Amino acid sequence: MNLFRDDKWPQQRLIGASFVIGLAILVFTGVTACQSIAQLIKSADRRAHTHQVIITTHNLLIDLLNAQTGQRGYIITGNERYLEPFEIGTQQVGQDAKKLRELTQANPRRQQRLDRLDPLVAAKLDDIRAAIELRKKQGFEIAAQHVVTMEGKKMMDNIRKILDEVESEEYVLLEERDNQTKATAKRTTHIIIFGSFLAFVLVALASFLTNRDIVKRGQAEERFRLVVEAAPNAMVMVDQNRKMTLVNQQAETLFGYHRQELIGQEIEMLIPERSRPKHPAYVKGFFQEPTLRSMGAGRDLFGLKKDGTEIPIEIGLNPLRTPGGLSALASIIDITGRKKAENLIRESNFRLDAANQELEAFSYSVSHDLRAPLRHIDGFVGLLRKNGASSLDDESRRYLNTIAASAKQMGLLIDDLLSFSRMGRQELQKTKLNIEQLVQETVENLNEDTKDKNVSWKIGSFPQVYGDPAMLKQVFINLLGNALKYSRNRPVVQIEVGCTENKEEVVFFVKDNGAGFDIQYAEKLFGVFQRLHSHEEFEGTGIGLANVRRIVQRHGGRTWAEGVVDGGATFYFSLPR
Amino acid sequence: MDELKSILYAEDNAKDVELTLAALAEINLANEVVVVRDGAEALDYLYARGKFQMRSKGDPAVILLDLKMPKVDGLEVLKTVKTDPNLKNIPVVMLTSSREERDVVDSYRLGINAYVVKPVVFQEFIKAVRELGSFWAVINEPPPGTVRKKKG
Numbered sequence: 233m234n235l236f237r238d239d240k241w242p243q244q245r246l247i248g249a250s251f252v253i254g255l256a257i258l259v260f261t262g263v264t265a266c267q268s269i270a271q272l273i274k275s276a277d278r279r280a281h282t283h284q285v286i287i288t289t290h291n292l293l294i295d296l297l298n299a300q301t302g303q304r305g306y307i308i309t310g311n312e313r314y315l316e317p318f319e320i321g322t323q324q325v326g327q328d329a330k331k332l333r334e335l336t337q338a339n340p341r342r343q344q345r346l347d348r349l350d351p352l353v354a355a356k357l358d359d360i361r362a363a364i365e366l367r368k369k370q371g372f373e374i375a376a377q378h379v380v381t382m383e384g385k386k387m388m389d390n391i392r393k394i395l396d397e398v399e400s401e402e403y404v405l406l407e408e409r410d411n412q413t414k415a416t417a418k419r420t421t422h423i424i425i426f427g428s429f430l431a432f433v434l435v436a437l438a439s440f441l442t443n444r445d446i447v448k449r450g451q452a453e454e455r456f457r458l459v460v461e462a463a464p465n466a467m468v469m470v471d472q473n474r475k476m477t478l479v480n481q482q483a484e485t486l487f488g489y490h491r492q493e494l495i496g497q498e499i500e501m502l503i504p505e506r507s508r509p510k511h512p513a514y515v516k517g518f519f520q521e522p523t524l525r526s527m528g529a530g531r532d533l534f535g536l537k538k539d540g541t542e543i544p545i546e547i548g549l550n551p552l553r554t555p556g557g558l559s560a561l562a563s564i565i566d567i568t569g570r571k572k573a574e575n576l577i578r579e580s581n582f583r584l585d586a587a588n589q590e591l592e593a594f595s596y597s598v599s600h601d602l603r604a605p606l607r608h609i610d611g612f613v614g615l616l617r618k619n620g621a622s623s624l625d626d627e628s629r630r631y632l633n634t635i636a637a638s639a640k641q642m643g644l645l646i647d648d649l650l651s652f653s654r655m656g657r658q659e660l661q662k663t664k665l666n667i668e669q670l671v672q673e674t675v676e677n678l679n680e681d682t683k684d685k686n687v688s689w690k691i692g693s694f695p696q697v698y699g700d701p702a703m704l705k706q707v708f709i710n711l712l713g714n715a716l717k718y719s720r721n722r723p724v725v726q727i728e729v730g731c732t733e734n735k736e737e738v739v740f741f742v743k744d745n746g747a748g749f750d751i752q753y754a755e756k757l758f759g760v761f762q763r764l765h766s767h768e769e770f771e772g773t774g775i776g777l778a779n780v781r782r783i784v785q786r787h788g789g790r791t792w793a794e795g796v797v798d799g800g801a802t803f804y805f806s807l808p809r
Numbered sequence: 810m811d812e813l814k815s816i817l818y819a820e821d822n823a824k825d826v827e828l829t830l831a832a833l834a835e836i837n838l839a840n841e842v843v844v845v846r847d848g849a850e851a852l853d854y855l856y857a858r859g860k861f862q863m864r865s866k867g868d869p870a871v872i873l874l875d876l877k878m879p880k881v882d883g884l885e886v887l888k889t890v891k892t893d894p895n896l897k898n899i900p901v902v903m904l905t906s907s908r909e910e911r912d913v914v915d916s917y918r919l920g921i922n923a924y925v926v927k928p929v930v931f932q933e934f935i936k937a938v939r940e941l942g943s944f945w946a947v948i949n950e951p952p953p954g955t956v957r958k959k960k961g
Contacts, residue, residue: 614931
């Protein structure tokens with residue numbers, strides 16, 4: 233359960249995409265709207281232009297009519313005052329025509345039309361002027377007659393027709409433009425509506441997702457808080473300014489503070505004063521290389537409780553990326569109990585070492601001091617034998633021999649005991665072993681003593697094992713030596729050394745065709761000073777197999793044996809892989 | 810004038826002394842032995858002081874030392890002898906019942922010439938002493954300064 237990385241990746245992408253697309257739509261809508269407005273403005277201009285054209289055409293007509301009216305008036309009254317409107321009208325007409333031409337400059341067809349118009353206008357004006365001249369010069373009758381001939385009217389009608397054409401054309405164009413504008417406006421409206429709707433949807437989606445994200449985050453934080461609170465260890469979260477931002481119940485209990493006393497304070501508040509100077513540097517180092525690790529490797533760490541006592545602690549540090557930045561989450565364990573146990577072990581070890589040293593001294597003593605009297609016994613018996621050679625009878629000599637033999641036996645026992653004790657105390661030095669070599673060397677050593685004997689050695693092959701070479705050699709010396717010793721009454725001595733393996737251990741065996749033993753007493757074989765034969769039958773102290781067992785046990789293995797009385801024996805020992 | 814060659818034998822246990830002398834007698838070296846009962850006396854003899862002030866001059870041909878002796882033990886005598894330029898040429902043989910590795914190591918570290926473990930079995934001991942004597946007294950070329958008794 234990852235509290236802070238809950239599927240955020242695709243989510244964020246989605247939110248981002250929504251916002252971006254929404255914005256794009258808005259931008260597009262805006263641009264479209266602007267375009268539409270521009271078009272509306274252009275349309276309005278066009279309208280104005282159209283009106284101007286229409287007005288101008290009307291003006292032209294009016295001016296023409298004015299001129300005509302003036303002419304008529306003059307013709308009728310002969311009053312020169314009526315020539316004013318005519319003059320003005322004529323002038324205006326010229327201007328109007330010019331204006332008309334200007335306004336329709338862009339349109340060649342219109343210009344063509346105007347081309348037709350101009351001469352007509354000119355002709356009309358001439359006609360009007362002509363009538364005026366007639367009046368002026370020839371009087372009313374002649375002038376009236378001129379007017380009656382409908383020429384003037386016809387001209388006027390033609391002019392009107394053209395002007396109407398111009399006008400209607402303008403209206404047509406206007407309507408076209410209006411329709412275009414309407415269409416555009418409609419489209420724009422659709423775009424705005426649809427776009428806004430879409431944008432709205434996307435924004436809604438984005439904000440929904442964002443909200444959900446926020447809620448999830450809030451939940452995640454809540455879960456985090458709960459987890460930290462419920463943790464069995466004291467937890468303290470520290471920001472990069474070394475201020476504590478979060479502590480849990482256990483932390484309060486461990487250090488004896490209420491969390492209000494801790495939040496916002498520097499972490500150094502919880503460590504002994506002597507450790508405070510170096511601590512900020514450690515914190516800095518951690519944030520520079522934030523990895524999950526245990527703090528203060530190799531150092532003893534202590535925490536400082538509110539009441540001033542110190543407790544030994546162990547701290548694990550975990551870097552956390554929070555929205556506010558990098559934090560360190562420290563998990564703190566009170567190791568007072570463990571320290572006590574460690575101390576106990578240390579003390580125990582001291583005592584063990586002391587005991588071992590005592591034992592060492594004891595052995596030394598034994599080896600030196602116990603042997604001396606034995607030497608003396610044997611020595612003086614020897615002297616006695618020499619001195620009293622003549623005066624001693626057989627029985628006395630036998631007694632002396634017994635004494636000497638006993639002393640010798642005791643010497644052997646002491647040696648064996650010492651070696652047995654040493655085997656127990658010595659460091660086990662485990663290395664890779666070449667068992668074949670060990671066995672070979674042992675066989676060669678033993679062959680020195682059995683040069684005259686007919687011994688058939690059958691030695692198998694051995695896998696790689698680990699153990700103390702000196703000790704395991706001793707094992708083989710004992711086992712092979714025994715095999716030889718207890719077989720010496722056979723004409724042909726057959727001794728086999730081999731092994732079997734399984735997944736967990738290697739089992740070695742030494743098999744002989746010697747005196748064997750009663751399986752009933754098998755367990756006694758490995759006891760200290762335990763023997764199954766008397767000294768007359770076979771010499772020995774009974775410590776060899778005890779030594780073997782001790783050594784093998786120290787290697788983690790087992791020892792056991794099988795035998796048949798007078799049917800040979802097989803001794804086994806195992807070494808773990 | 811030939812000086813008597815001597816064997817300096819330091820041993821605190823009287824029984825051991827008797828047995829060793831008996832063994833040495835077997836090879837006719839008993840007369841040459843000067844017996845001291847501890848390390849202090851051994852040093853006194855070597856430096857011709859104390860009760861040995863009046864002894865005849867000359868270094869012993871060989872020193873036989875036991876390890877464990879009161880006052881000054883074998884290793885200390887060994888150390889003194891081997892660090893004294895005047896004495897360090899004298900062969901020193903440790904004759905002791907300890908087979909402890911520590912003792913052997915220490916002895917050799919201090920410069921012992923030979924380390925013989927006294928066997929419990931007397932016959933073996935005699936054999937060892939014979940061989941010892943044969944080596945040191947007969948075969949071995951003594952250091953210069955030691956005068957040999959003419960064989961007679």
